[in-house]
Amino acid sequence: MTIQKTVYPTVTASADNVGSYVEFKRPEYFDIYKIFDCGQTFRFDPYDDGIAGVACGMYLYFVQSDDKIRIYGCEENDFYSSLAPYLGLDRDYGKINEDIFAHFPTGVIQEAESVSRGIRILTQPLWETLCSFIISQNNNIPRIKKIIASLSAECGNKIECFDGQIRYDFPSAEQLLLCGEDGLKELKTGFRAKYLIDCAEKWQAGTFDGFDTLSYIDAKERLLTVKGIGEKVANCVLLFAGEKYNAFPVDVWIKKVIDKYYDGNLDITSLGDYAGIAQQYLFYYERYVKADT
DNA sequence: CACCAGGCGATCT
DNA sequence: AGATCGCATGGT
Numbered sequence: 513m514t515i516q517k518t519v520y521p522t523v524t525a526s527a528d529n530v531g532s533y534v535e536f537k538r539p540e541y542f543d544i545y546k547i548f549d550c551g552q553t554f555r556f557d558p559y560d561d562g563i564a565g566v567a568c569g570m571y572l573y574f575v576q577s578d579d580k581i582r583i584y585g586c587e588e589n590d591f592y593s594s595l596a597p598y599l600g601l602d603r604d605y606g607k608i609n610e611d612i613f614a615h616f617p618t619g620v621i622q623e624a625e626s627v628s629r630g631i632r633i634l635t636q637p638l639w640e641t642l643c644s645f646i647i648s649q650n651n652n653i654p655r656i657k658k659i660i661a662s663l664s665a666e667c668g669n670k671i672e673c674f675d676g677q678i679r680y681d682f683p684s685a686e687q688l689l690l691c692g693e694d695g696l697k698e699l700k701t702g703f704r705a706k707y708l709i710d711c712a713e714k715w716q717a718g719t720f721d722g723f724d725t726l727s728y729i730d731a732k733e734r735l736l737t738v739k740g741i742g743e744k745v746a747n748c749v750l751l752f753a754g755e756k757y758n759a760f761p762v763d764v765w766i767k768k769v770i771d772k773y774y775d776g777n778l779d780i781t782s783l784g785d786y787a788g789i790a791q792q793y794l795f796y797y798e799r800y801v802k803a804d805t
Numbered sequence: 806c807a808c809c810a811g812g813c814g815a816t817c818t
Numbered sequence: 819a820g821a822t823c824g825c826a827t828g829g830t
């Protein structure tokens with residue numbers, strides 16, 4: 513798949529009374545409130561003048577103004593090696609949107625993109641994304657966030673934060689297995705506990721070695737071998753961790769969108785290489801509109 | 806009390 | 819292939 517690319521921004525490192533930070537010119541399509549609140553990650557929450565959470569093994573605090581993005585808790589070298597790729601800062605969303613508009617029927621997608629402008633699809637770690645979206649099944653976002661937070665606090669490594677507090681990284685497969693099925697149930701994962709165990713065992717057995725070299729079809733087939741991963745979760749993992757931007761997860765919200773704006777009929781196979789990004793616009797739009805009405 | 810939530814597996818026909 | 823049901827838990 514051809515990805516529309518641009519260059520990483522240049523950052524300056526500095527510090528104030530809050531802590532040390534890196535700062536860069538705010539890209540044209542970049543809104544932290546949308547990026548971290550659109551349902552692709554469950555580890556970020558409002559914090560003082562912005563949003564904070566755990567990613568790339570760091571506790572990060574994002575503050576944005578009209579023309580700057582500031583990130584506390586990240587050194588300059590970590591920014592270029594892990595954070596910029598995670599944030600997808602080399603992707604040209606102007607070009608991506610052109611491709612989306614060329615493939616989707618004109619109408620709600622333009623409106624959805626306008627409302628959602630600033631969303632970027634993060635490139636998240638495979639293991640954490642697998643578990644997060646197994647947990648997401650038949651569940652709601654606030655509760656998914658709670659479960660992932662308690663799972664991390666119970667089983668994950670400590671992270672020393674810029675504000676002097678301790679947060680916790682998402683547990684490894686080994687740490688999750690150490691917790692065990694009963695332990696996972698105590699953490700309110702319910703019927704999903706056995707799915708997480710199956711996923712961890714397959715992870716340890718090497719089922720996902722070389723995953724990022726697979727095609728969309730082969731990667732999805734691999735995902736579907738895990739108990740508790742079906743069509744929808746597989747597409748979420750492909751989109752949010754696998755850089756397969758044609759993956760188009762259909763959940764209850766997207767079903768509603770298809771019924772409401774496409775007369776219950778949308779040919780998912782003809783939506784182009786960035787259908788998944790459009791899906792995220794539609795998902796965010798429908799939830800945003802509902803919250804507003 | 807129902808019904809729902811970024812669904813899936815089992816069990817039917 | 820497609821339809822139905824149970825599933826853990828917490829919120830409305």
